Amino acid sequence: xxxxxxxxxxVEQLTMRFGGLVAVDHLSFEARKGDITALIGPNGAGxxxxxxxxxxxxKPSEGRIGLRHGGPAAWEALEPLTDSSRRHVxxxxxxxxxxxxxxxxxxxxxxxxxxxFQNIRxxxxxTALENLMVAQHNRLMLASGYTLLGVLGFPSYRAAERAAVxxxxxxxxxxxxxxRADDPAGDLPYGAQRRLEIARAMCTEPVLLxxxxxxxxxxxxxxxxxxxxxLSIRDDDNMSILLIEHDMxxxxxxxxxxxxxxxxxxxxxxxxxAVRTDEKVIAAYLGVPDEEVEKVEAEVxx
Amino acid sequence: MTTTDVQKTPNHVATAVRDAALTALxxxxxxxxxxxxxxxxxxxxxxxxxTRWVLLxxxxxxxxxxxxxxALAIYPALQRRALKPxxxxxxxxxxxxxxxxVPFAIGFTIVYPFIVIATSGFGxxxxxxxNFGIQILIYVMLGWGLNIVVGLAGLLDLGxxxxxxxxxxxxxxxxxxxxxxxxILLPLAGCLASFWGVLLGFPVLRLRGDYLAxxxxxxxxxxxxxxxxxxxxxxxYAGISSIPRPSFFGIPFTADDDGFAAVFHLPFTPVYRTIFxxxxxxxxxxLTCYVTIRLRRLPVGRAWEAxxxxxxxxxxxxxxxxxxxLTAFAMGAMFAGFAGSFFAARQxxxxxxxxxxLESATILxxxxxxxxxxxxxxxxxxxAMIGGTEIMRDMDFLKDIFGSTFDPTxxxxxxxxFGMVLIMIWRPRGLISTRSPSVFLKERKSISADLVGEGxx
Numbered sequence: 001x002x003x004x005x006x007x008x009x010x011v012e013q014l015t016m017r018f019g020g021l022v023a024v025d026h027l028s029f030e031a032r033k034g035d036i037t038a039l040i041g042p043n044g045a046g047x048x049x050x051x052x053x054x055x056x057x058x059k060p061s062e063g064r065i066g067l068r069h070g071g072p073a074a075w076e077a078l079e080p081l082t083d084s085s086r087r088h089v090x091x092x093x094x095x096x097x098x099x100x101x102x103x104x105x106x107x108x109x110x111x112x113x114x115x116x117f118q119n120i121r122x123x124x125x126x127t128a129l130e131n132l133m134v135a136q137h138n139r140l141m142l143a144s145g146y147t148l149l150g151v152l153g154f155p156s157y158r159a160a161e162r163a164a165v166x167x168x169x170x171x172x173x174x175x176x177x178x179x180r181a182d183d184p185a186g187d188l189p190y191g192a193q194r195r196l197e198i199a200r201a202m203c204t205e206p207v208l209l210x211x212x213x214x215x216x217x218x219x220x221x222x223x224x225x226x227x228x229x230x231l232s233i234r235d236d237d238n239m240s241i242l243l244i245e246h247d248m249x250x251x252x253x254x255x256x257x258x259x260x261x262x263x264x265x266x267x268x269x270x271x272x273x274a275v276r277t278d279e280k281v282i283a284a285y286l287g288v289p290d291e292e293v294e295k296v297e298a299e300v301x302x
Numbered sequence: 303m304t305t306t307d308v309q310k311t312p313n314h315v316a317t318a319v320r321d322a323a324l325t326a327l328x329x330x331x332x333x334x335x336x337x338x339x340x341x342x343x344x345x346x347x348x349x350x351x352x353t354r355w356v357l358l359x360x361x362x363x364x365x366x367x368x369x370x371x372x373a374l375a376i377y378p379a380l381q382r383r384a385l386k387p388x389x390x391x392x393x394x395x396x397x398x399x400x401x402x403x404v405p406f407a408i409g410f411t412i413v414y415p416f417i418v419i420a421t422s423g424f425g426x427x428x429x430x431x432x433n434f435g436i437q438i439l440i441y442v443m444l445g446w447g448l449n450i451v452v453g454l455a456g457l458l459d460l461g462x463x464x465x466x467x468x469x470x471x472x473x474x475x476x477x478x479x480x481x482x483x484x485x486i487l488l489p490l491a492g493c494l495a496s497f498w499g500v501l502l503g504f505p506v507l508r509l510r511g512d513y514l515a516x517x518x519x520x521x522x523x524x525x526x527x528x529x530x531x532x533x534x535x536x537x538x539y540a541g542i543s544s545i546p547r548p549s550f551f552g553i554p555f556t557a558d559d560d561g562f563a564a565v566f567h568l569p570f571t572p573v574y575r576t577i578f579x580x581x582x583x584x585x586x587x588x589l590t591c592y593v594t595i596r597l598r599r600l601p602v603g604r605a606w607e608a609x610x611x612x613x614x615x616x617x618x619x620x621x622x623x624x625x626x627x628l629t630a631f632a633m634g635a636m637f638a639g640f641a642g643s644f645f646a647a648r649q650x651x652x653x654x655x656x657x658x659x660l661e662s663a664t665i666l667x668x669x670x671x672x673x674x675x676x677x678x679x680x681x682x683x684x685x686a687m688i689g690g691t692e693i694m695r696d697m698d699f700l701k702d703i704f705g706s707t708f709d710p711t712x713x714x715x716x717x718x719x720f721g722m723v724l725i726m727i728w729r730p731r732g733l734i735s736t737r738s739p740s741v742f743l744k745e746r747k748s749i750s751a752d753l754v755g756e757g758x759x
Contacts, residue, residue, distance in 0.1 A: 108620030123611035125754030140601040150600040181743040186753035
């Protein structure tokens, strides 16, 4: 099976302050290649902030976020890369990226980290197919010779566009939206929009897929389908997934590894079974009886 | 006073009369100071207050009766029609019109000068080809150019005329100083204008909505004021005159022996030049349209539209939004530069007066009225707005109705504004508001304007 030491993403001492508010406080965790790593925690725990730091939408106040392409030996380059002022470095075994140094679009373009959003951000006035075509922008831009060859109608661009349509059609099949390919994304039902957003993220051909509450607002049947889709993306596409989720039926069923956050601090980290029975996690989610408050506070370090 | 329950209540006539009376009262209140009183200066240059009761009461009566008519007849009819199930099928004639409209329109614009010459002769054709054809086509081209920035990329640009000015002055100055030909300076003017487009783009990249509009407006004014004050280069308000005219691939349009008429053994008339200019701007406008349609199907065009829909999602997909916005500004500005150099070549004289904010506003309203992102809509809006105002210049028949002191040109802007209000009520997203997808799997379905974003600035 998967190698437990095969680390893809390494978040170290990640801290994000907004003025006086510490949203994420010295958070460290690792996501392994080919795993579904879930990031859970009560509302306001700082999960989405962590996501925004990883995908470059926020610049963290402190900390290091490393991502590797290729084999695990690439991690050897981590310390030299940190000391240099560069964003990424090529290695014989792959490449290494420091995501906290990269602006958002480069995180997607070069480090190949794709994401979805908590409140769906499709292009509502464009069709489902067009949404997936926009996701392949960078590859098509190259094929169109940065527009020049494309305007002149070079055959190489037309071939690239056909390939892009085929890839989009493949993903529409996977998420069951082929029949609605030519309908505007804004017209699709909510569950379909969620699936389309995942398909759009996958069309960027990422090495890490970050999903921000993909099951929010789905009914039990739809979230069951989502589970199947995510497992198929993990197993058939060898994708590593980082997941924020509130729906425990999704989290416990499909996650390989769970990181629990509360008030920006990591309170648990481990397999679903270990996290499920962890006292701190139960306390954070359900609260504790009055007589135990002091004991738990002492444990959590308050 | 509502009229929603007109049909149900037995005394709906009384309700309607009350409603009409109230409307008439409001109209009286508004028109009493506006129409009822008039100040005129007499021979000794004193202001005298006169009253126009007849006009006032006839206006109030028209409004009151109109409201009564609406409440009694039109509104119930509209209500009845709304209750009927909507016809889902598009009538056959509309599908045919949709299919044949574009080829017919292109064909018509190509033969237009000959139709005009055939109907009104060489003398009359000059006015129709120049004032209508060329004038409208310049605005069609500018509208299509601005459509890239506003309609596709969703960036509200209130200073578009600045690039038009850059194009015009580039041509005028370089042609006069260095004697370059029109065909060299046309692309050069486009390049210079798009350079300024990128220059404007950089500082406004982070701005959105109202702020973007204000900065672009300021940029337009800066360019104009620089042109006014940089007298050494631009000759300020006096403008630049005797700008070289474009030739027919080296053959000038003069009455000389080596002029166009003599070379082709035709009798000399100034119409040839005008017709040549007409086809020139037609070709430039078609180029703009073709390139825009082409770009929409390319990744850069899709990125523009995606940017209009959701900028954050664009960034999450690895699209460099900075470059995408800059290319939109540069492309839009380039076409304005082409149009500007054509304008300078056609007029032979340019001054800062031609590049005021009103021009930017006109071009923007063409884009908004036509429907943002729609090529056909923008063309129709340009014809209606520019052609309409030109036609209203000579509405002499109105003098027969309102008396010889009536000056129809003064009412141009009033009628124009009224038309705009009507369009904004009936078609708030422009004449053609649906969006056509750039790529499709099975069939191309047009997308309703409700879903299409307007951009955030």
